[in-house]
Amino acid sequence: MVHGDTICNWHVDTLHGGDTISNWQIGYAIAPMVARGIMLGPDQPVILHLLDIEHAAESLNGIRMELTDAAFPLLKGVVATTDVVEACKDVNIAVMLGGSPQKEITLRKDMLSTNASIYKAQALILEEHAAADCKVSVVPNPANTNALILKQFAPSIPKENITCLTRLDHNRALGQIADRLKVHVSDVKNVIIWGNHSTTEYLEVNHATFTTRNGERPVREHVADDHWLKTEFITTMQQRGVAIIKARKASSAFSAAIAACDHIRDWVFGTPKGTWVSMGVYSDGSYGIPPRLIYSFPVKCEKGKWSIVQGLKIDEYSRAMMDATAKELIEKKSLAKSCLE
Structure with a gap:
């Protein structure tokens, strides 16, 4: 992470909908925190890259409008998109919020299978388009396993740069x-x-x-x-x-x-x-x-x-x-x- 006048790109990966609404709410809560400097300090300009799935595009645009209306001095741009390549382009920090939670009626293998496909796909895009020094934090459960899958399919990202949230x-x-x-x-x-x-x-x-x-x-x-x-x-x-x-x-x-x-x-x-x-x-x-x-x-x-x-x-x-x-x-x-x- 380079400080000073360098702009940091930040990526929230969210999946919208009933099964993952809590993760979407985390994305909604964290975006203004980053724009305010809570994550990267009061002197670091940021560009927020916000990713969601297609049917949540209108809601995502509403968040972009709110961020604009808040007039955060550190916020130098917002990329609100459903295009994963655009979202991951040159990001320095990726906070991964997308995933499928386990329900009581869901078999653990089914939950892991869904998350494996999500994190394999995300890893391949980060591997190709994120900054070489990208720091990644995986939030949704099974967070440790999701992060391990991401590491497997993004081999050029240093293993020390892939973490999960505890x-x-x-x-x-x-x-x-x-x-x-x-x-x-x-x-x-x-x-x-x-x-x-x-x-x-x-x-x-x-x-x-x-x-x-x-x-x-x-x-x-x-x-x-x-x-x-x-x-x-x-x-x-x-x-x-x-x-x-x-x-x-x-x-x-x-x-x-x-x-x-x-x-x-x-x-x-x-x-x-x-x-x-x-x-x-x-x-x-x-x-x-x-x-x-x-x-x-x-x-x-x-x-x-x-x-x-x-x-x-x-x-x-x-x-x-x-x-x-x-x-x-x-x-x-x-x-x-x-x-x-």
Whole structure:
């Protein structure tokens, strides 16, 4: 990502309609955030590339009109299109929001097959038309597997540049811990989301700390409730999206959009010293996780690059949880491969 006077092209990939309306709502929420500078800072001009399917063209044009009416100083152009080639042309950052969610009545293989075809097609276009340094963040589930498919079919995009979003759960975990300890969320840091963005993901606080007047203190020691950390804390995270839908009769699009902005901003500008965030990235074998999976690790970012935090002590319980979510990712990788054959 080049700063200064260089204009960054940004790509939201959305699929409109009943099955994917929450992803469309994320796109609607995130577009003004990027135009305002929440993602790339107050000095970075942007051109937004907004992609949707043909029958949503009129609605997409309405978003373009709203962006124009908002008179964002940083917004140097909007490409609102149903042409995937036009949408991907020279983009530096691609936030992928399109996908088919799994319903209770849908077989997992059918859901994976649909997403495999979507992400294969998107990858081939990004491979040919995106900027060589394009950074990609995949949001919809199965996010890790979707990102892995995209990596397979966009081989010229560096593997380090293809990621998936686990930042929403990372942010949610910070919020829950802050509530539990009765502190401000900005005082809590270094929770970890390990593995697959699914019900098997492991939310870990063994290395998390919070700031007090007397310095940093370990979260686990002050929560002092192992049962809560292994039960209610995790189930609250797993059910948070459903709880929000029940409460406001709509999805958690706003917090997801913020998380996507956080993910890209920290990746581009770097994480604060002594702080890490959770990102789904290409495994290099760290912590015994099989390589060639997109797996959520604790990462530090600097100068537009991420690196996995090394040397964290892993206890027996964490080891079992981390391996279990890796096993699910291996199974999904195998199933996705069979769908593409």
